[in-house]
Amino acid sequence: MDNCIFCKIIKGDIPAKIVYEDDFAIAFLDISPCTEGHTVVIPKQHFEKFTDMDEEDAGKLFASVNKVAKAVEKALNLEGSNIGLNNGKAAGQEVPHVHVHIIPRKEGDNGGAIQSIVKTYPKTDNLEELKEKIKESVK
Numbered sequence: 701m702d703n704c705i706f707c708k709i710i711k712g713d714i715p716a717k718i719v720y721e722d723d724f725a726i727a728f729l730d731i732s733p734c735t736e737g738h739t740v741v742i743p744k745q746h747f748e749k750f751t752d753m754d755e756e757d758a759g760k761l762f763a764s765v766n767k768v769a770k771a772v773e774k775a776l777n778l779e780g781s782n783i784g785l786n787n788g789k790a791a792g793q794e795v796p797h798v799h800v801h802i803i804p805r806k807e808g809d810n811g812g813a814i815q816s817i818v819k820t821y822p823k824t825d826n827l828e829e830l831k832e833k834i835k836e837s838v839k
Protein backbone atom coordinates (compact mmCIF):
# COMPACT_ATOMS: atom_id res chain seq x y z
CA MET A 701 0.00 0.00 0.00
CA ASP A 702 1.56 3.24 -1.19
CA ASN A 703 0.54 5.49 1.66
CA CYS A 704 1.01 2.98 4.48
CA ILE A 705 3.74 3.99 6.92
CA PHE A 706 4.63 0.39 7.79
CA CYS A 707 4.82 -0.61 4.10
CA LYS A 708 7.23 2.32 3.70
CA ILE A 709 9.40 0.89 6.51
CA ILE A 710 9.37 -2.52 4.79
CA LYS A 711 10.47 -0.91 1.50
CA GLY A 712 13.19 1.03 3.32
CA ASP A 713 11.65 4.36 2.33
CA ILE A 714 11.51 5.54 5.93
CA PRO A 715 13.96 4.54 8.66
CA ALA A 716 13.22 2.20 11.54
CA LYS A 717 15.26 0.40 14.18
CA ILE A 718 14.79 -3.07 12.72
CA VAL A 719 15.65 -5.87 15.16
CA TYR A 720 14.53 -8.90 13.12
CA GLU A 721 13.56 -9.79 9.58
CA ASP A 722 12.56 -13.00 7.82
CA ASP A 723 10.74 -13.82 4.57
CA PHE A 724 7.35 -13.12 6.09
CA ALA A 725 7.79 -10.53 8.82
CA ILE A 726 9.92 -7.74 10.21
CA ALA A 727 10.19 -6.35 13.74
CA PHE A 728 11.30 -2.88 14.80
CA LEU A 729 11.33 -0.66 17.85
CA ASP A 730 8.16 1.34 18.43
CA ILE A 731 8.84 5.05 17.86
CA SER A 732 6.70 5.99 20.86
CA PRO A 733 7.46 3.19 23.32
CA CYS A 734 5.16 2.34 26.25
CA THR A 735 8.20 0.88 28.02
CA GLU A 736 11.85 0.54 27.07
CA GLY A 737 12.25 -2.00 24.28
CA HIS A 738 8.64 -1.83 23.03
CA THR A 739 8.79 -3.66 19.71
CA VAL A 740 6.28 -4.27 16.94
CA VAL A 741 6.21 -7.26 14.61
CA ILE A 742 4.48 -6.87 11.25
CA PRO A 743 3.82 -9.05 8.21
CA LYS A 744 5.63 -7.85 5.08
CA GLN A 745 2.40 -8.17 3.15
CA HIS A 746 -0.12 -5.40 3.78
CA PHE A 747 -3.15 -6.59 5.73
CA GLU A 748 -5.21 -4.00 7.55
CA LYS A 749 -6.57 -6.16 10.34
CA PHE A 750 -5.38 -9.40 11.92
CA THR A 751 -8.77 -10.86 11.08
CA ASP A 752 -8.12 -10.14 7.38
CA MET A 753 -5.30 -12.71 7.48
CA ASP A 754 -5.83 -16.41 6.86
CA GLU A 755 -4.81 -18.98 9.46
CA GLU A 756 -1.58 -19.90 7.72
CA ASP A 757 -0.34 -16.30 7.51
CA ALA A 758 -1.47 -15.57 11.06
CA GLY A 759 0.49 -18.62 12.20
CA LYS A 760 3.62 -17.42 10.42
CA LEU A 761 3.27 -13.98 11.99
CA PHE A 762 2.99 -15.44 15.46
CA ALA A 763 5.98 -17.72 14.90
CA SER A 764 8.01 -14.54 14.32
CA VAL A 765 6.39 -12.85 17.32
CA ASN A 766 7.42 -15.79 19.50
CA LYS A 767 11.01 -15.56 18.30
CA VAL A 768 11.24 -11.79 18.76
CA ALA A 769 9.51 -11.79 22.17
CA LYS A 770 12.06 -14.32 23.47
CA ALA A 771 14.88 -12.16 22.12
CA VAL A 772 13.49 -8.95 23.66
CA GLU A 773 12.99 -10.60 27.05
CA LYS A 774 16.50 -12.07 26.98
CA ALA A 775 18.28 -8.96 25.70
CA LEU A 776 16.62 -6.65 28.22
CA ASN A 777 16.59 -9.12 31.10
CA LEU A 778 12.83 -8.76 31.48
CA GLU A 779 10.48 -10.30 33.98
CA GLY A 780 7.64 -10.43 31.45
CA SER A 781 5.91 -8.75 28.55
CA ASN A 782 2.47 -7.99 27.22
CA ILE A 783 2.02 -9.33 23.71
CA GLY A 784 -1.01 -8.38 21.67
CA LEU A 785 -2.56 -6.33 18.96
CA ASN A 786 -5.19 -3.70 18.49
CA ASN A 787 -7.49 -5.22 15.89
CA GLY A 788 -9.45 -2.41 14.22
CA LYS A 789 -10.10 1.24 14.99
CA ALA A 790 -12.62 0.45 17.72
CA ALA A 791 -9.90 -1.48 19.53
CA GLY A 792 -7.38 1.39 19.29
CA GLN A 793 -5.62 0.47 16.05
CA GLU A 794 -4.15 3.62 14.54
CA VAL A 795 -1.78 2.23 11.91
CA PRO A 796 -3.87 0.23 9.44
CA HIS A 797 -1.24 -2.47 8.84
CA VAL A 798 -1.32 -5.49 11.17
CA HIS A 799 1.26 -5.21 13.95
CA VAL A 800 1.77 -7.17 17.14
CA HIS A 801 3.02 -5.18 20.11
CA ILE A 802 5.65 -6.68 22.42
CA ILE A 803 5.65 -4.47 25.50
CA PRO A 804 8.39 -5.20 28.04
CA ARG A 805 7.23 -5.42 31.65
CA LYS A 806 8.93 -5.36 35.02
CA GLU A 807 7.57 -5.94 38.52
CA GLY A 808 6.43 -2.63 40.00
CA ASP A 809 6.22 -0.74 36.70
CA ASN A 810 2.65 0.30 37.57
CA GLY A 811 1.25 -1.18 34.38
CA GLY A 812 -1.88 -3.29 34.20
CA ALA A 813 -2.82 -6.59 32.64
CA ILE A 814 -4.23 -6.83 29.15
CA GLN A 815 -7.72 -7.19 30.66
CA SER A 816 -7.47 -3.65 32.01
CA ILE A 817 -7.75 -2.17 28.49
CA VAL A 818 -11.55 -2.15 28.70
CA LYS A 819 -14.18 -3.21 31.21
CA THR A 820 -17.89 -2.90 30.30
CA TYR A 821 -19.10 -5.23 33.04
CA PRO A 822 -21.29 -7.33 30.71
CA LYS A 823 -23.84 -9.72 32.17
CA THR A 824 -22.65 -13.28 32.61
CA ASP A 825 -25.96 -15.14 32.72
CA ASN A 826 -25.85 -15.66 28.93
CA LEU A 827 -22.48 -17.42 28.62
CA GLU A 828 -24.10 -20.61 27.28
CA GLU A 829 -25.88 -18.62 24.55
CA LEU A 830 -22.69 -16.73 23.67
CA LYS A 831 -20.72 -19.95 23.57
CA GLU A 832 -23.20 -21.42 21.06
CA LYS A 833 -23.18 -18.29 18.88
CA ILE A 834 -19.40 -18.18 18.62
CA LYS A 835 -19.08 -21.94 18.23
CA GLU A 836 -21.50 -21.88 15.30
CA SER A 837 -19.58 -19.01 13.74
CA VAL A 838 -16.20 -20.83 13.78
CA LYS A 839 -15.43 -22.05 10.29
Ligand code: AMP
Pocket residue numbers: 705716728729730731732733740785786792793794795796
Ligand atom coordinates in the same frame (compact mmCIF):
# COMPACT_ATOMS: atom_id res chain seq x y z
P1 AMP B 1 -1.69 0.94 17.11
O1 AMP B 1 -2.48 1.83 18.02
O2 AMP B 1 -1.78 -0.49 17.55
O3 AMP B 1 -2.06 1.14 15.67
O4 AMP B 1 -0.19 1.33 17.33
C1 AMP B 1 0.65 1.84 16.32
C2 AMP B 1 2.03 1.89 16.91
O5 AMP B 1 2.95 2.16 15.88
C3 AMP B 1 2.20 2.96 17.98
O6 AMP B 1 2.68 2.35 19.17
C4 AMP B 1 3.19 3.93 17.35
O7 AMP B 1 4.06 4.51 18.29
C5 AMP B 1 3.93 3.03 16.38
N1 AMP B 1 4.51 3.74 15.23
C6 AMP B 1 3.89 4.62 14.42
N2 AMP B 1 4.73 5.06 13.47
C7 AMP B 1 5.91 4.44 13.68
C8 AMP B 1 7.20 4.47 13.04
N3 AMP B 1 7.43 5.23 11.97
N4 AMP B 1 8.18 3.69 13.55
C9 AMP B 1 7.97 2.91 14.63
N5 AMP B 1 6.78 2.83 15.27
C10 AMP B 1 5.77 3.59 14.81
Ligand code: ZN
Pocket residue numbers: 701704705706707708745746747796797
Ligand atom coordinates in the same frame (compact mmCIF):
# COMPACT_ATOMS: atom_id res chain seq x y z
ZN1 ZN C 1 1.04 -1.50 4.91
